[in-house]
Amino acid sequence: QNYYQGLMDYLDNRLLAIEDRMQLWHHQSRRYHSEQQDFKKLTAEVMRVLEKDHSVLFEDVAGAAGRVERAEREMEYVETWTSPRACVRPEERVLEGVLCKIDFFKLYIMLLYCVEIISGIRSVKILKRAGGAKGMWTRDPKSSKVYIFNGTSGDSLHQFKSVRDFSNSSGLDSSSAVRLNIEWTGPGSAVYNNHLFYVTHDEDVQVVKFDLTGGFVTDVAMFPLASVSPVYSLSPGTVADLSADDEGLWLLFASSESEPNINLAKLDRASLDIEQIWDTRCPRENAEAAFVVCGVVYVAYNTRLPSRSRIQCVFDVNGMVLNEEAPLIYFPRRYGAHASLKYNPEEKQLYGWDDGYQIIYRLTMKRKLMVGKRA
Numbered sequence: 592q593n594y595y596q597g598l599m600d601y602l603d604n605r606l607l608a609i610e611d612r613m614q615l616w617h618h619q620s621r622r623y624h625s626e627q628q629d630f631k632k633l634t635a636e637v638m639r640v641l642e643k644d645h646s647v648l649f650e651d652v653a654g655a656a657g658r659v660e661r662a663e664r665e666m667e668y669v670e671t672w673t674s675p676r677a678c679v680r681p682e683e684r685v686l687e688g689v690l691c692k693i694d695f696f697k698l699y700i701m702l703l704y705c706v707e708i709i710s711g712i713r714s715v716k717i718l719k720r721a722g723g724a725k726g727m728w729t730r731d732p733k734s735s736k737v738y739i740f741n742g743t744s745g746d747s748l749h750q751f752k753s754v755r756d757f758s759n760s761s762g763l764d765s766s767s768a769v770r771l772n773i774e775w776t777g778p779g780s781a782v783y784n785n786h787l788f789y790v791t792h793d794e795d796v797q798v799v800k801f802d803l804t805g806g807f808v809t810d811v812a813m814f815p816l817a818s819v820s821p822v823y824s825l826s827p828g829t830v831a832d833l834s835a836d837d838e839g840l841w842l843l844f845a846s847s848e849s850e851p852n853i854n855l856a857k858l859d860r861a862s863l864d865i866e867q868i869w870d871t872r873c874p875r876e877n878a879e880a881a882f883v884v885c886g887v888v889y890v891a892y893n894t895r896l897p898s899r900s901r902i903q904c905v906f907d908v909n910g911m912v913l914n915e916e917a918p919l920i921y922f923p924r925r926y927g928a929h930a931s932l933k934y935n936p937e938e939k940q941l942y943g944w945d946d947g948y949q950i951i952y953r954l955t956m957k958r959k960l961m962v963g964k965r966a
C-alpha cells in the first residue's frame with residue numbers, strides 16, 4: 592500500500608513537472624495548442640484511472656510511468672525542434688526556417704506512428720524465388736529500390752529499381768550486381784536513403800556504411816565484443832542484425848557467447864557512433880530473426896525442425912509496450928524458416944526470406960495507448 596502510494600506521488604510529481612513545462616511550451620508557441628490539449632486529456636485520463644481503479648495496481652502504474660517518461664522525452668524533443676535555437680544549428684543555417692518546419696512535421700508524423708504496435712499479419716505475398724536457402728532482401732524506404740543479399744556472405748549484392756522490377760526480372764544475374772570492396776557477413780544489412788549499412792567480421796564485428804549512389808565505403812565502425820557469436824541461435828549465419836529507420840540505426844547482437852539474451856544498440860546513422868545499449872531480455876535460444884519498428888524489437892522464434900514461426904518476445908526502448916501485453920503473432924506456415932525479416936516503415940510491411948522465397952507480409956497495427964484500450 593505504501594509502495595503504491597509512493598508511486599502515485601512520484602507520478603503526480605512527474606505530471607506536474609510536465610504541466611509546468613507545457614505551460615512554458617505554450618508561451619513559446621501557440622501553434623501546438625491542440626496537441627497540448629490532447630496531451631492534457633491523456634495525462635488527466637491516466638490520473639483518473641489511477642485514482643479510481645486501485646485494483647488494477649502495478650501493471651497500470653508501470654505502464655503509466657513508462658508513458659510519462661516517454662511523454663517527457665517527446666516534449667523535450669519537440670522543444671528542441673521548436674525553440675528558436677534549433678533553427679540556427681550550423682547544418683540547418685542554409686535552409687533556415689523552411690527546414691525547421693519540415694522537420695517538425697516529420698517529427699509529428701513519427702510520434703503519431705510510434706504509438707502503434709503490430710497486432711497481426713494482414714496478408715502474405717510470395718513474390719519470387721531467387722537465390723539460395725539463406726539470404727535477405729529489403730527495400731530502401733526513401734528510394735523504393737530493392738536490395739538482395741543471396742547466401743550468408745559475399746562481396747556483392749543485387750539492386751533493382753523497384754519491387755516490380757525485381758519481380759519481373761529473370762533473377763540474380765550480373766546486370767543487377769553491385770560490388771563491395773569489404774565483404775558482408777550474414778543477412779543483417781539495412782538500407783536507408785541510398786546508404787547501405789552492413790556487418791562484416793573477422794575477430795571483431797564491424798559495421799560498414801556504403802554510399803550506393805557513389806559506390807564507395809564512407810565509414811567503418813568497430814563494434815567491440817567479448818566474443819563474436821550469432822545473435823539468433825536458429826540462424827547461425829547472422830552475426831549481427833541491422834535495421835534503419837527515421838530514428839536512426841539499430842543493431843541487434845550478442846555481447847558474448849555466454850550472453851543468453853539479444854542485445855540492442857542504437858547507432859547514429861551519420862557517424863556510426865553508439866548512442867545507447869539495452870538488454871532486450873528476449874532470449875537468443877530458438878530465435879530465428881528479429882526486426883525493429885519504431886524503437887520496438889520484435890523477435891521471431893521457431894523450432895530446430897522448422898514449424899510455424901511466431902513473434903513471441905517484444906522489447907520497447909521507451910518502455911511503452913510491455914512484453915506481457917504484446918500479442919503472440921503466428922506467421923502463416925510456409926516453406927521452412929525465416930533467414931531474415933526486414934521491416935519497411937513506409938509501407939508497414941515485412942520483407943521475409945524463407946528458403947529462397949522472397950515474401951512480403953503486410954501487417955496490421957493498433958494504437959498502443961492505455962486510454963485507447965479502456966475506451
Ligand SMILES: *[C@@H]1O[C@H](CO)[C@@H](O)[C@H](O)[C@H]1NC(C)=O
Pocket residue numbers: 722723724725741742743763764
Ligand atoms: C545464391 O547463393 C547460393 C548459396 O547460398 C548459391 O548456391 C547460388 O548459386 C546463389 N545464386 C545466385 C544467383 O548467385
Ligand SMILES: *[C@@H]1O[C@H](CO)[C@@H](O)[C@H](O)[C@H]1NC(C)=O
Pocket residue numbers: 759760761
Ligand atoms: C515486365 O512486365 C511487363 C508487363 O507487366 C512486360 O511487358 C515485360 O516484358 C516484363 N519484363 C520482363 C523482363 O519480364
